[in-house]
Amino acid sequence: MFDLSGKTALVTGATGGLGNAIARALHRQGATVALSGTRREVLDALAAELGERTVVLPCNLASSEEVEALVPSAEEAFGPLDILVNNAGITRDGLFIRLKDEDWDTVIAVNLTSAFRLSRAAAKSMMRRRTGRIIGITSVVGVTGNAGQGNYAAAKAGMIGMSKALAKEVAARGVTVNCIAPGFIATPMTDVLNDKQKDAILGAVPANRLGTPEDIAAATVYLASDEAAYVTGQTLHVNGGMAMI
Amino acid sequence: MSDIADRVKKIVAEHLGVEADKVTENASFIDDLGADSLDTVELVMAFEEAFNCEIPDDAAETILTVGDAIKFLEKNAA
Numbered sequence: 001m002f003d004l005s006g007k008t009a010l011v012t013g014a015t016g017g018l019g020n021a022i023a024r025a026l027h028r029q030g031a032t033v034a035l036s037g038t039r040r041e042v043l044d045a046l047a048a049e050l051g052e053r054t055v056v057l058p059c060n061l062a063s064s065e066e067v068e069a070l071v072p073s074a075e076e077a078f079g080p081l082d083i084l085v086n087n088a089g090i091t092r093d094g095l096f097i098r099l100k101d102e103d104w105d106t107v108i109a110v111n112l113t114s115a116f117r118l119s120r121a122a123a124k125s126m127m128r129r130r131t132g133r134i135i136g137i138t139s140v141v142g143v144t145g146n147a148g149q150g151n152y153a154a155a156k157a158g159m160i161g162m163s164k165a166l167a168k169e170v171a172a173r174g175v176t177v178n179c180i181a182p183g184f185i186a187t188p189m190t191d192v193l194n195d196k197q198k199d200a201i202l203g204a205v206p207a208n209r210l211g212t213p214e215d216i217a218a219a220t221v222y223l224a225s226d227e228a229a230y231v232t233g234q235t236l237h238v239n240g241g242m243a244m245i
Numbered sequence: 246m247s248d249i250a251d252r253v254k255k256i257v258a259e260h261l262g263v264e265a266d267k268v269t270e271n272a273s274f275i276d277d278l279g280a281d282s283l284d285t286v287e288l289v290m291a292f293e294e295a296f297n298c299e300i301p302d303d304a305a306e307t308i309l310t311v312g313d314a315i316k317f318l319e320k321n322a323a
Contacts, residue, residue, distance in 0.1 A: 127287060169283055 002225040005030030008081050009224065010074045012061065012118065013088030015042040017187025018137060021213030022085055022220045027053060029221055031083065034074040061088050061114035062106065071121035080129055083224045084122040086115035086159070087137040089152075091189060096150040104151045111155035116162060119177070123170055132175040133224045136163050137216070140183045140239050156181075160235050167233035176232035180219045183239025185211040207240030249296075249322060250315045256291050257311055260284070270312035288314075296322040 009026045013019035015037035023046065027033045032053040035043045040058045047054040055077040059066045075081055089111045092103035119134050126132025141149055142156025160179050167177035184190055184201045190210070193201070202208060219238050222228055237245055254268045261278050274280040274288065289305045292298075296318050300308070308314050 124290070127283070128290065173283070 007031045008078045009083035010034040011085045012036045015039045017213050019087045021217040025217035061110045067114045067117045083133045085135045093148045107151040112158045126175045127173045130174040134177040136179040138179045138181045164233045178223045179235040181237045182216050183242045205240040205242040253315050273310045
């Protein structure tokens with residue numbers, strides 16, 4: 001089950017906590033993985049650790065030119081792309097009434113617009129071959145909202161709507177488009193929370209623990225697999241029960 | 246009939262899974278050959294590949310029938 005041998009995958013944000021775990025898991029299942037992110041040395045270190053079947057493709061997702069070049073670069077390196085994981089994401093938190101235009105624009109550009117551009121390029125190639133998996137890493141806050149994250153929640157909710165629209169267009173062509181919505185996961189992004197905040201979060205999680213990047217990686221492997229062929233347009237919530245949707 | 250016309254008709258028949266004799270120059274991809282809008286995008290991509298040329302979006306929008314495609318490619322194919 002869930003064998004990805006012979007498949008190719010592109011993971012954005014592979015330098016981050018979730019991206020790293022997702023890239024490792026896809027690789028472990030046999031996929032050839034293109035690692036993308038902004039920090040070249042972190043990508044190189046991960047590629048060196050994983051060994052064969054890796055490609056390093058640094059990319060600044062805030063740059064439209066670099067985003068447009070990413071899928072073609074991956075396909076040049078390892079042939080047609082089978083699995084795209086739009087994982088990269090940033091936060092620029094702030095109370096809504098004080099949220100700066102710049103922080104809104106940056107979060108939408110990196111978290112949503114880049115996913116749109118990459119999905120467009122990937123879908124074009126996947127449609128022709130009648131096979132493909134596009135997976136967006138969204139967030140529970142895209143569905144539930146979260147104080148201080150108006151920009152982030154908007155981008156993540158946008159990703160869910162976008163994925164559903166694309167899923168309808170390409171479903172008959174063997175391409176599935178799904179989202180994974182992590183709850184609170186122990187990563188550098190959530191490390192910045194103080195203990196009081198973390199306690200408050202745990203109080204809301206029936207599983208009584210933070211999630212791990214591996215919890216998200218396992219969901220990604222499932223959606224990327226041939227076994228998940230009939231699952232499309234869905235959002236898989238991996239959140240220890242903190243929101244049951 | 247030109248070589249380009251033959252090739253276009255063959256691509257259309259294969260791509261849309263229709264009988265070759267239905268693929269006449271007047272046939273509309275959507276109205277006569279059962280294509281949906283995404284099929285027409287795919288057809289344009291197939292033409293681009295087969296004829297090694299680029300079909301810009303505004304030109305692609307004017308290619309509605311088999312004859313439109315043949316005319317465009319006779320003018321622009323590499």
